Amino acid sequence: MKKTWWKILTVILLFYVVIWGLLGPVPRQPILNETIRNVYFHVPMWFSMMTLMVTSLVYSIKYLRKGRINDDTYALGFASVAIVLGIIGFVTGSAWGNFTWGDPLPRDPKLIAVEVGMLIYSAYFVLRGSFEDEQKKARLAAVYNIFAFATFMPLVWILPRLTDSLHPGNGGNPAFGKYDMDNAMKIVFYAANIGWILMGVWVSSLVIRIRLVQNQLNEKN
Numbered sequence: 647m648k649k650t651w652w653k654i655l656t657v658i659l660l661f662y663v664v665i666w667g668l669l670g671p672v673p674r675q676p677i678l679n680e681t682i683r684n685v686y687f688h689v690p691m692w693f694s695m696m697t698l699m700v701t702s703l704v705y706s707i708k709y710l711r712k713g714r715i716n717d718d719t720y721a722l723g724f725a726s727v728a729i730v731l732g733i734i735g736f737v738t739g740s741a742w743g744n745f746t747w748g749d750p751l752p753r754d755p756k757l758i759a760v761e762v763g764m765l766i767y768s769a770y771f772v773l774r775g776s777f778e779d780e781q782k783k784a785r786l787a788a789v790y791n792i793f794a795f796a797t798f799m800p801l802v803w804i805l806p807r808l809t810d811s812l813h814p815g816n817g818g819n820p821a822f823g824k825y826d827m828d829n830a831m832k833i834v835f836y837a838a839n840i841g842w843i844l845m846g847v848w849v850s851s852l853v854i855r856i857r858l859v860q861n862q863l864n865e866k867n
Contacts, residue, residue, distance in 0.1 A: 656848055659841030666834050673828055684742045686834055690842035691735030697843050698728035698850060699767075703795045706788035718784035719861060721791060723854035725770060727846055732764055756806035763798040770794055 667686035675682065705721035708714070739757075740750035751757065773790050777783040 652844060653848060656841055656844040659837050660845060663834060663838040663841055667838065670830065670834060672831060678746060681742055681745045682831075684738060685831075686838040687842075688735055688738040688742055689835070690838045691731050691738065693839050694842045694846040695728045695731040695735060698724045698731065698846050699795055699798070701847075701850075702728060702791060706791040709784060709788045713781075715780060715784060715861070716858065718788060719857050720854055721788065722774070723857060724850045725767070725791065726853055727850040729764070729767055729771075731842075731846055732760075732767070736760060736764070755809050756802070759801045759806055763801045766797055766801075767794050 663686055667683055672680065672682050702721045702724035705717045705724065709717035709721060743752060743757075744750040770787060770790055774783055774787050777786065
């Protein structure tokens with residue numbers, strides 16, 4: 647039970663978010679209308695992605711310090727799921743933008759920054775596939791992971807705030823919570839963030855376990 651309580655919590659939170667997020671009352675704001683429900687899914691994907699990216703970064707640093715191949719496996723696992731969550735966040739954001747902005751991919755500074763950032767992170771996996779030697783692959787990947795993180799964060803979170811942007815909370819636009827989300831929505835939103843982050847960690851742990859088993863099998867062969 648000690649090892650599964652957080653998984654049970656994850657399932658409960660996501661059931662609550664999905665059901666209440668789709669059926670619960672929301673403020674009727676101009677332009678947004680029912681599309682504001684996407685805040686329960688789109689925004690938490692980015693928070694989950696960032697959480698996993700930070701975790702991947704920590705394991706890359708641990709690998710460079712101690713040289714344990716398992717730390718590289720953990721870094722890869724968390725980075726892999728982070729990219730998937732980033733893609734889902736991008737797709738849900740495009741669908742939302744199509745209804746609220748009239749264009750799924752407008753020339754918005756934050757969207758452009760996200761696209762560039764995702765390409766930078768994607769190169770992490772291309773780099774890994776360019777080397778056969780496991781230690782050399784892990785060492786170069788760890789260094790690049792640190793570079794990708796250091797580039798991605800200011801690119802996505804800082805630069806768009808310095809110019810005009812369609813995104814709430816950027817370029818002078820107020821954030822959602824200030825004008826559009828009532829207290830009932832905030833409760834579901836906070837539960838969504840916790841639930842999707844835990845789901846990201848859960849999936850990452852499964853990916854890592856599979857890779858650890860594969861590493862053991864490769865060593866035996």
